[in-house]
Amino acid sequence: MSKLPVSQMTHDLFGSMKPTRITKIVSGGQTGADQGGLDAAIYCSIPHGGWCPKGRKSENGIIPAKYQLQEMPSPDYLVRTKANVVDSDATVIFTCGELDGGSLKTAQFAIKFKKPYLHVNLDKLSRADSIQTVVNWLQSACPEECILNVAGSRGSKAPGIQQSVMVRMVDVISKVNGKLFYPIQEEG
Secondary structure, eight states, X not given: OOOOOGGGEEEOTTSOEEEOEEEEEEOOOOTTHHHHHHHHHHHTTOOEEOEEOGGGEETTEEOOTTSOOEEOSSOOHHHHHHHHHHTSSEEEEEESSSOOHHHHHHHHHHHHTTOOEEXXXXXXXXXXXXXXXXXXXXXXXXXXXXXXXXXXOOTTTSTTHHHHHHHHHHHHHHXXXXXXXXXXXXXX
């Protein structure tokens, strides 16, 4: 049996260790945290997708075509938020502050549908601490192969969050998937 770092392991029902791997990132495509998660998937060459509102609606107009999202029949943001929670194994919610608005609804959907979620308040955790928090949580939250929903604050509410989420998720994917991607620097 090969030895893997504890950061790449998760427990199954019988207590044995199995590697955890993020196989897909899903998101609703909103500016900010959503697009940061999708950017990380694209950067790391892992599949991405998810549901977006009809017309590919975001606060800045149309969601860019580079994000491979499926349109919902409704333009309502909450319809796609619910679908992304339900269709994923777990959800990580990045904010700059407390949960509110769509981020709070995401957490509520996760609770309602008994899906694991983690709230990461970037105002309270360093880059290293936020990465390790997500990695540790994934060990218990996800199956061997994890479809991870990345959600959180929109760009207008938390300027710079898209890049912050991208760099953190690239680091998380590197640690969890066991493949090193060149570290990205945060702007600023």
